[in-house]
Amino acid sequence: MAASSLIIRPVRPDEHAQLGDLTVRVYADILGHHLGDYAEVLRDVAARAGACEVLVAVDGDGSGDDADGRARPLGGITYVPGPGPWAEVATRHEAELRMLVVDPAAQGRGVGAALVRACVERAAAAGKAGVCLVTTPSMVSAHRLYDRLGFVRRPERDRRLDDGLLLECYSLALPVPS
Ligand SMILES: CC(C)(COP(=O)(O)OP(=O)(O)OC[C@H]1O[C@@H](n2cnc3c(N)ncnc32)[C@H](O)[C@@H]1OP(=O)(O)O)[C@@H](O)C(=O)NCCC(=O)NCCS
Numbered sequence: 001m002a003a004s005s006l007i008i009r010p011v012r013p014d015e016h017a018q019l020g021d022l023t024v025r026v027y028a029d030i031l032g033h034h035l036g037d038y039a040e041v042l043r044d045v046a047a048r049a050g051a052c053e054v055l056v057a058v059d060g061d062g063s064g065d066d067a068d069g070r071a072r073p074l075g076g077i078t079y080v081p082g083p084g085p086w087a088e089v090a091t092r093h094e095a096e097l098r099m100l101v102v103d104p105a106a107q108g109r110g111v112g113a114a115l116v117r118a119c120v121e122r123a124a125a126a127g128k129a130g131v132c133l134v135t136t137p138s139m140v141s142a143h144r145l146y147d148r149l150g151f152v153r154r155p156e157r158d159r160r161l162d163d164g165l166l167l168e169c170y171s172l173a174l175p176v177p178s
Pocket of ligand 1: 134
């Protein structure tokens with residue numbers, strides 16, 4: 001699948017379960033025992049889609065469709081428009097990216113980059129000054145992706161959870177609209 005056949009669009013309600021399952025599966029691999037109750041938050045796509053924008057990547061050429069002809073989400077991301085219950089670190093003028101995930105079978109083809117870019121474009125269109133996110137030390141592929149897209153590591157904005165897991169902050173400044 002070439003990245004050019006990708007479509008990035010809002011998740012549909014009939015895809016919530018699939019995206020929730022995918023997100024839990026991939027995060028369980030990478031977070032191990034730190035996953036805990038967070039699995040249920042990750043699974044509940046409907047909850048975050050009600051307050052944020054949840055985007056999915058699907059194959060535009062139909063090659064990833066299931067037996068019923070429905071496009072299967074290859075990955076997803078949550079665009080949090082600003083501070084609030086869904087944000088970890090966003091300040092007033094920032095949007096935050098959360099729960100980025102790509103099916104392991106579709107990784108390494110630009111899906112993750114396309115999802116992040118779509119959110120950055122939304123933030124720019126909304127007049128945000130920047131975009132931020134938190135990641136964890138084991139998410140090394142994601143770190144390379146953020147570096148490549150121009151995000152900057154912001155250790156002064158890191159947080160540590162009660163179970164000891166370090167949330168590492170990255171941010172991207174957006175051009176001031178003229
Ligand atoms: C992080 C993650 C979303 C990246 O998704 P992805 O679709 O594989 O991302 P991309 O394809 O854009 O980039 C991954 C690699 O493929 C390479 N790539 C992208 N398009 C390519 C292409 N057409 N041909 C060859 N390589 C390509 C990239 O250069 C990158 O290489 P690198 O890892 O050596 O730097 C995915 O690994 C994932 O789900 N990880 C687990 C969850 C996670 O860590 N989420 C982040 C939360 S903060």
